Amino acid sequence: MLIDKTTLYDLSIFDHNEEMSLLHHINFCKTANGRLWLEHFLKTPLASIKEISERQQLLQNIIKVHAQWPENISNGSVLMIEKFYESQIDNIPSHANAISSNLYKIVYAPDFSLLRYSVSHFIDFMQGMAAILHLLNKEKNPASLDVLLQRIQMLLSKPVAQQIIQHQNTKKLALENILRFGYFIRYNYKQDAQELIEIYSKLDAYYSMATACIRYNFSFPQFAQTTSPHFEAKQLYHPLLSTPVAYDMTLTPEQNFLFLTGANMAGKSTFIKAVGVSIYLAHIGMGVPAQSLQLNFFDGLISNIHVIDNIIKGESYFFNEVQRIHKTIEQITDGKTWLVLIDELFKGTNVQDAMKCSSAVINGLRKINNALFILSTHLYEIGEELKQHPNIQFRYFETEVKDEQLYFNYVLKEGISNDRLGYLILKKEGVVDLLQRL
Numbered sequence: 001m002l003i004d005k006t007t008l009y010d011l012s013i014f015d016h017n018e019e020m021s022l023l024h025h026i027n028f029c030k031t032a033n034g035r036l037w038l039e040h041f042l043k044t045p046l047a048s049i050k051e052i053s054e055r056q057q058l059l060q061n062i063i064k065v066h067a068q069w070p071e072n073i074s075n076g077s078v079l080m081i082e083k084f085y086e087s088q089i090d091n092i093p094s095h096a097n098a099i100s101s102n103l104y105k106i107v108y109a110p111d112f113s114l115l116r117y118s119v120s121h122f123i124d125f126m127q128g129m130a131a132i133l134h135l136l137n138k139e140k141n142p143a144s145l146d147v148l149l150q151r152i153q154m155l156l157s158k159p160v161a162q163q164i165i166q167h168q169n170t171k172k173l174a175l176e177n178i179l180r181f182g183y184f185i186r187y188n189y190k191q192d193a194q195e196l197i198e199i200y201s202k203l204d205a206y207y208s209m210a211t212a213c214i215r216y217n218f219s220f221p222q223f224a225q226t227t228s229p230h231f232e233a234k235q236l237y238h239p240l241l242s243t244p245v246a247y248d249m250t251l252t253p254e255q256n257f258l259f260l261t262g263a264n265m266a267g268k269s270t271f272i273k274a275v276g277v278s279i280y281l282a283h284i285g286m287g288v289p290a291q292s293l294q295l296n297f298f299d300g301l302i303s304n305i306h307v308i309d310n311i312i313k314g315e316s317y318f319f320n321e322v323q324r325i326h327k328t329i330e331q332i333t334d335g336k337t338w339l340v341l342i343d344e345l346f347k348g349t350n351v352q353d354a355m356k357c358s359s360a361v362i363n364g365l366r367k368i369n370n371a372l373f374i375l376s377t378h379l380y381e382i383g384e385e386l387k388q389h390p391n392i393q394f395r396y397f398e399t400e401v402k403d404e405q406l407y408f409n410y411v412l413k414e415g416i417s418n419d420r421l422g423y424l425i426l427k428k429e430g431v432v433d434l435l436q437r438l
Helices: 005-010 032-043 049-064 075-086 098-107 109-136 143-155 159-166 175-188 190-215 268-283 317-332 351-365 380-386 422-428 431-436
Strands: 222-224 231-236 247-251 257-262 292-296 300-304 338-343 371-376 392-402 405-414
Touching (some): 049 143, 049 190, 049 222, 075 175, 098 175, 143 190, 159 175, 231 268, 268 300, 268 371, 317 338, 380 392
Parallel strands (some): 257 392
């Protein structure tokens, strides 16, 4: 799936304030390196239904053993192992015995202290990797996971590595074993240890994705082997909301354009982003925030949501809106399958211009049958002329007014909104009163 940086930020997959991002929301990694891999997976949609199916199977296999996932690998353990290899510790005896071990402990006391601490963390790490291997080797795994498990098995097969794994943590580690394990780790296992850390980091990211699916009750979507654009969601919601409202939505080749209206704050933008996020999560192989989702594989996802002006280049808001639409049209006329999300088109010009421009864009885009479109607007008037086109469906978010108070019930209804609530919001927020007192 093709997706640009603008769309990733429009959908809050990433955000300049990280706590507002989807990355932060699904980050349950135990290590910093795991989080880097998670970010990589989020930036890298998969290239085919086959790859998506394998990723889904991988995550589902982790979900099956999630409750038994080892707790003895921490970010501290990984950092300590990396620090050990970077340290200047030296002169560890190659054949430790009672005499050489005690002598080393006395003569190289600071080094011995670091060595003992590092070996302890290494034992935790190695035992954790062995536990993961034991858990996941029980399942029928996709090739991508089997490769990692086979490498773990090979890297843990060395005799001293096996002795480290079999050490009972309830027993005090003998002085000779501290030095023997330390010598092995330091001089015979550095590359192996670094590869194990990298493998664990990747598994940590997968674990985080699986944890998010469990924590938020995501369901795994079903992909249809077709090139026709199709999206059918039941009880779809936005994952970043604490108390979201869920919606059913269907877009098909016969009705591939959704014309969405409603007042400000009624829920249009959130709904559009919920659709975009769910389709994006589906294409990285994750579960999605919906009771169920059936869709085709999309070659691209592009949005026009948060357009800004560029003072340095002297580009206006409207100019950048036009440029974004221009780029969108160029991309989606490549014959591939696209999802296009447009929120409040042409906010940067006067109403008459905006209506004329919006009508031209919608009447052009609706002819493209290899894409699905969701477009929201305040320009309700242009909806009537669009009703002649059978591939456009109309939905709106209802807003109730009682005693000059606004009530947003976030109910999505069929039709076109006729709400005119701008002045009421201005009055409700006290702006009218402030102006009258000037």
